[in-house]
Amino acid sequence: MTNEIKDEVTILFAGDSGDGIQLTGGQFTDTAALVGNDISTFPNFPAEIRAPQGTVAGVSGFQLHFGSIQLYTPGDRADVLVVMNAAALKSNLESLKKGGIVIVNIAGFDKKNLRLAKYEDGTSPLTDGTLDGYKIHEVDVTKITRETLKNSGLGNKIVDRSKNMFVLGFLYWMYNRKLDNTIRFIETKFANKPELIESNIAVLKAGYHYGDTAEAIASRFEVKPANIKPGTYRNIMGNQATAIGLIAASQKTGLELFCGTYPITPASDILHFLSKYKNFGVKTFQAEDEIAGICSTIGASFGGALGVTTSSGPGIALKGEAIGLAGVFELPLVIINVQRGGPSTGLPTKTEQADLFQAMYGRNGESPVPVIAAQSPKDCFNLAFEACRIAIEHMTPVFLLTDGYIANGSEPWEVQKSENLPNIDVKFAKPRQDDDPEFLPYKRNEKLVRPWAIPGTEGLAHRIGGLEKDFETGNVSYDPENHEKMVKIRQEKVDRIADFIPDQEIETGKESGDLLLYSWGSTYGAVKTATRQLIKEGYNVSHAHVRYLNPLPKNTKEILSKFKHVVIPEMNNGQFIKIVRDKFLVDAKGLNKIKGLPFATEEIVQKAKEVLG
Amino acid sequence: MTEVKTKKISAKDYASDQDVKWCPGCGDYSILKQVQGVCAELELNKDNTVFVSGIGCSSRFPYYMDTYGMHSIHGRGPAFVSGLKVARPDLNVWMITGDGDALSIGGNHFIHLLRRNVDVNVLLFNNQIYGLTKGQYSPTSEKGKVTKSTPFGSIDHPFNPASLALGADGTFVARTMDRDPKSMRAILHEAHGHKGTSFVEIYQNCNIFNDGAFFPLTERSTKPDNTLFVQHGQPLLFGENNQKAIVLKDFTPTVVNVDEVDESEIWIHDVHDRVKASILTRFFDDPREDGGLPRPFGVFYQEERHVYENGVKSQIEKHIDVKGSPDLDDLLEGPNTWSIK
Numbered sequence: 001m002t003n004e005i006k007d008e009v010t011i012l013f014a015g016d017s018g019d020g021i022q023l024t025g026g027q028f029t030d031t032a033a034l035v036g037n038d039i040s041t042f043p044n045f046p047a048e049i050r051a052p053q054g055t056v057a058g059v060s061g062f063q064l065h066f067g068s069i070q071l072y073t074p075g076d077r078a079d080v081l082v083v084m085n086a087a088a089l090k091s092n093l094e095s096l097k098k099g100g101i102v103i104v105n106i107a108g109f110d111k112k113n114l115r116l117a118k119y120e121d122g123t124s125p126l127t128d129g130t131l132d133g134y135k136i137h138e139v140d141v142t143k144i145t146r147e148t149l150k151n152s153g154l155g156n157k158i159v160d161r162s163k164n165m166f167v168l169g170f171l172y173w174m175y176n177r178k179l180d181n182t183i184r185f186i187e188t189k190f191a192n193k194p195e196l197i198e199s200n201i202a203v204l205k206a207g208y209h210y211g212d213t214a215e216a217i218a219s220r221f222e223v224k225p226a227n228i229k230p231g232t233y234r235n236i237m238g239n240q241a242t243a244i245g246l247i248a249a250s251q252k253t254g255l256e257l258f259c260g261t262y263p264i265t266p267a268s269d270i271l272h273f274l275s276k277y278k279n280f281g282v283k284t285f286q287a288e289d290e291i292a293g294i295c296s297t298i299g300a301s302f303g304g305a306l307g308v309t310t311s312s313g314p315g316i317a318l319k320g321e322a323i324g325l326a327g328v329f330e331l332p333l334v335i336i337n338v339q340r341g342g343p344s345t346g347l348p349t350k351t352e353q354a355d356l357f358q359a360m361y362g363r364n365g366e367s368p369v370p371v372i373a374a375q376s377p378k379d380c381f382n383l384a385f386e387a388c389r390i391a392i393e394h395m396t397p398v399f400l401l402t403d404g405y406i407a408n409g410s411e412p413w414e415v416q417k418s419e420n421l422p423n424i425d426v427k428f429a430k431p432r433q434d435d436d437p438e439f440l441p442y443k444r445n446e447k448l449v450r451p452w453a454i455p456g457t458e459g460l461a462h463r464i465g466g467l468e469k470d471f472e473t474g475n476v477s478y479d480p481e482n483h484e485k486m487v488k489i490r491q492e493k494v495d496r497i498a499d500f501i502p503d504q505e506i507e508t509g510k511e512s513g514d515l516l517l518y519s520w521g522s523t524y525g526a527v528k529t530a531t532r533q534l535i536k537e538g539y540n541v542s543h544a545h546v547r548y549l550n551p552l553p554k555n556t557k558e559i560l561s562k563f564k565h566v567v568i569p570e571m572n573n574g575q576f577i578k579i580v581r582d583k584f585l586v587d588a589k590g591l592n593k594i595k596g597l598p599f600a601t602e603e604i605v606q607k608a609k610e611v612l613g
Numbered sequence: 614m615t616e617v618k619t620k621k622i623s624a625k626d627y628a629s630d631q632d633v634k635w636c637p638g639c640g641d642y643s644i645l646k647q648v649q650g651v652c653a654e655l656e657l658n659k660d661n662t663v664f665v666s667g668i669g670c671s672s673r674f675p676y677y678m679d680t681y682g683m684h685s686i687h688g689r690g691p692a693f694v695s696g697l698k699v700a701r702p703d704l705n706v707w708m709i710t711g712d713g714d715a716l717s718i719g720g721n722h723f724i725h726l727l728r729r730n731v732d733v734n735v736l737l738f739n740n741q742i743y744g745l746t747k748g749q750y751s752p753t754s755e756k757g758k759v760t761k762s763t764p765f766g767s768i769d770h771p772f773n774p775a776s777l778a779l780g781a782d783g784t785f786v787a788r789t790m791d792r793d794p795k796s797m798r799a800i801l802h803e804a805h806g807h808k809g810t811s812f813v814e815i816y817q818n819c820n821i822f823n824d825g826a827f828f829p830l831t832e833r834s835t836k837p838d839n840t841l842f843v844q845h846g847q848p849l850l851f852g853e854n855n856q857k858a859i860v861l862k863d864f865t866p867t868v869v870n871v872d873e874v875d876e877s878e879i880w881i882h883d884v885h886d887r888v889k890a891s892i893l894t895r896f897f898d899d900p901r902e903d904g905g906l907p908r909p910f911g912v913f914y915q916e917e918r919h920v921y922e923n924g925v926k927s928q929i930e931k932h933i934d935v936k937g938s939p940d941l942d943d944l945l946e947g948p949n950t951w952s953i954k
Contacts, residue, residue, distance in 0.1 A: 030949065033951055034951045036951075036953055225953075228953045229953070230952075230953050230954055231952070231953055232946070232950050232951070232952050233950060233951055233952070233953060234946065234947045234949060234950045234951075235949065236947070244944060244945065247941070247944060248941060248944075248945065251939065251941045252941075256700060258696060258699065258700050260692075260696050277939075277944070278928055278929045278932035278933075278936075279929070279932045279933045279935075279936040279937065279938070279939050280939040280941075280944070281929055281939070282929075283699055283700065283925055283929070285695065285696065285699055285925075287692060287695075287725075288692075288721055288722060288725040289721060289722075291686075291689060291692065291722075292689065292691075292692035292695070292721075292722050292725070293692075295685065295686065295689040295692035295693050295696065295722075296692045296693065296695045296696030296699070297696055298685075298693060298696065299665070299683075299692065299693035299694060299695065299696030299697035299698075299700070300696040300697060300699060300700035300701075301696075302683060302693075302697060303696075303697045303700035303701035303704065304700065304701065305700040305701075307696070321686055322686060322689070325685065325686055415945055415946050415947075415950060416945050417942060417945070418941040418942050418945060454701075455660070455661065455662075455663050455681040455697075455701065455704050456660060456661055456701070456703065456704060457660060458660050459660065460660070461659050461660055461679055461680050461681050461682075462681065462682070463629070463675050463676050463678075463681070463682035463683070463684065464682070464683055464684070465675070465676065465682075465683065465684025465685070466668075466684060466685065466686060467684065475631060475676075476631075476676060
């Protein structure tokens with residue numbers, strides 16, 4: 001038995017939706033975090049809710065990347081693939097590194113399971129050479145689990161549900177992990193069912209001891225703690241971070257949070273999280289459709305609430321007219337698009353960045369809207385908060401783009417203190433005094449921002465509407481000069497936000513050089529990892545990552561001008577690149593992936609080398 | 614000593630400084646006048662009152678009211694008022710809509726507003742035509758209607774808005790007409806007093822594209838025989854001298870002469886009886902044809918049901934009782950943390 005030290009490991013758990021894959025992955029993640037590893041995870045759910053057992057459509061996956069080095073992605077390919085059945089192997093083998101380890105539950109490879117996974121009659125991937133070149137550990141998880149619990153008095157159905165604990169115990173053994181954290185978890189989870197505490201712990205231990213006794217296993221691995229900044233950390237998912245960021249903004253401003261929305265994958269979790277926090281005064285309104293979701297939110301904003309609406313591409317399409325109205329109303333509104341594969345219904349459970357144009361231009365008339373995009377699960381917190389700040393301080397609808405990849409992915413997050421969160425300046429217009437001049441609802445300050453005069457304020461009764469407004473009174477105006485003036489003012493107001501956002505920085509590498517990898521949104525981790533690798537290999541490459549897409553930071557042109565080549569990786573057919581070319585006349589090259597999957601580091605490294613010749 | 618305001622509030626105090634731009638002779642003028650009058654009678658606080666509309670001729674209404682107002686998106690008024698009331702239950706909110714706005718493009722929002730019972734007053738101006746787009750048939754136009762978009766007559770079956778509202782579990786359903794200011798005012802008062810969504814359908818003449826659509830119901834010569842004004846606790850009588858009555862036998866309403874039946878047989882209107890209100894709102898015969906049932910007006914149905922925004926509020930209060938006041942740092946920390954030293 002050897003004990004190998006590893007810098008980083010990626011494990012991919014895969015099995016039937018009912019196999020407890022997400023729980024197994026989550027437990028391994030928590031334990032790795034407690035040990036002090038850096039972590040990054042990504043769950044992969046089937047699009048169908050309860051696809052038939054044993055079929056490829058029903059496979060659920062959980063990818064975990066943990067290491068003693070800093071990690072920015074859930075890992076390109078897995079070092080270890082755990083498969084609970086034939087379908088799980090079929091749909092995930094491609095994600096395993098050449099020569100990687102496969103842990104196989106052979107009970108999931110009987111005749112029935114092979115047939116359900118559509119392997120040809122009489123063949124099995126375990127024997128037909130499919131797994132040549134991989135290290136395979138075959139274990140009859142089902143049998144050993146039943147054997148372990150044969151005297152428990154529990155029925156087979158309940159016994160089989162703890163199979164995942166065996167796998168977890170075995171992996172804990174492989175990676176030299178202690179069982180305490182999961183034992184504590186089991187004790188809490190089944191506090192009311194002592195018999196299940198006992199059985200699950202027994203199976204967890206059986207998995208661990210199996211590693212000790214099974215002679216087939218040649219080595220154990222060790223992943224030492226990462227060099228992480230001291231502090232208190234928690235694990236956080238993107239959608240969760242978004243919800244918490246919104247509540248934080250509501251608490252900091254003292255504005256009631258109103259979220260009018262309609263369920264849609266992969267955004268619904270934001271609604272689920274928000275609806276739990278009623279003691280924070282959060283008002284969630286599950287509307288009758290996407291349109292009512294945003295319109296109710298605008299109604300709430302008019303009333304003085306912090307209005308947020310959440311959706312994904314197809315829902316945003318339905319909200320377009322209302323976003324235009326919010327732009328004309330000049331009321332604060334946060335619109336969150338958790339992007340998924342499109343067009344139309346597209347790939348609901350897969351990720352994509354193809355709604356940037358929709359956010360920038362997807363409305364009738366001249367309708368500028370600020371757009372920001374989160375770069376990682378934890379960054380969803382920062383940008384949800386920031387979207388609220390911009391919306392309130394600039395009286396405008398704001399788009400926050402995230403996507404399925406970071407919405408469902410998780411990573412450690414250094415817990416923030418509320419007192420350290422930035423302030424957001426909220427100013428409602430004050431009641432009118434007798435000697436005040438006439439109230440002008442569209443009179444602007446130096447930021448070109450109009451007052452937020454909420455109903456109930458004495459002397460400020462006024463009407464807003466979707467018809468073009470007079471530039472000061474807000475009354476309906478069909479005057480040609482006024483219309484042009486208003487279109488220009490609304491644009492200028494959004495443009496001036498550039499004065500209130502941070503400068504663009506170089507994320508990794510030098511301020512100038514041969515190649516700038518210029519990314520936005522969830523590609524951050526893969527591009528950062530690729531840049532570090534390229535620099536290590538001696539290439540003169542830098543990485544700049546954009547979180548403020550409209551307006552862009554004021555120094556963007558200067559940054560771009562210092563590199564011979566600019567490559568823009570995007571999970572779409574080339575959208576940000578068109579904006580960059582349009583604004584800066586830069587001969588940027590695109591790297592586009594439209595497979596519903598995030599970039600692998602290697603794909604970016606390759607493209608960079610190709611451009612550099 | 615605080616100064617006591619003695620100035621009498623008048624309808625004019627609720628008129629904005631904007632010129633009213635409906636076509637001369639439009640029924641909307643009468644409705645605007647009655648609403649402003651009712652606001653004055655109720656002495657509504659302008660600063661606490663909001664008029665919200667969708668799109669259409671009727672939806673210009675908020676511009677003419679010196680209150681807070683919002684002219685929103687075609688059909689979406691119910692969504693805007695829902696959000697506004699959930700955020701601000703303290704406000705007095707009125708929604709102005711039309712037959713196209715509420716029943717065609719906004720049909721979905723309309724039924725959900727009624728189902729949720731948000732505390733707003735909905736005034737639906739029904740002129741059975743699209744006016745602002747210059748004369749296409751609407752979802753309340755009668756079958757066979759010849760319009761610009763139906764040169765050979767409409768083949769659509771029309772909605773009966775009051776029945777639809779009742780079917781969507783509306784808690785206050787009423788009908789009135791532009792040419793009957795007195796009855797309109799009475800109904801607006803009741804609508805304002807009702808807690809929940811008050812739905813008032815107002816027959817309104819479009820003198821440009823659908824002139825006279827309601828004349829059999831509104832004109833002196835035909836009105837008595839074609840219309841029935843209902844009042845809670847009163848018998849259903851109509852006709853020039855109230856000589857006709859409605860009796861309900863085996864769920865079938867029939868017109869009888871008062872002197873031909875025993876008084877006890879005459880239908881007494883009970884505004885809280887949902888089943889009978891359903892039958893009443895189904896009185897929808899074409900007044901141009903003889904022998905039909907008269908078209909009813911008045912408050913058909915009213916019930917007390919929990920108001921949506923109050924439910925939202927009490928759930929939050931209950932949650933604060935159980936979980937305690939919010940602690941943002943607790944939320945930021947979450948249930949599971951670990952320390953790196």
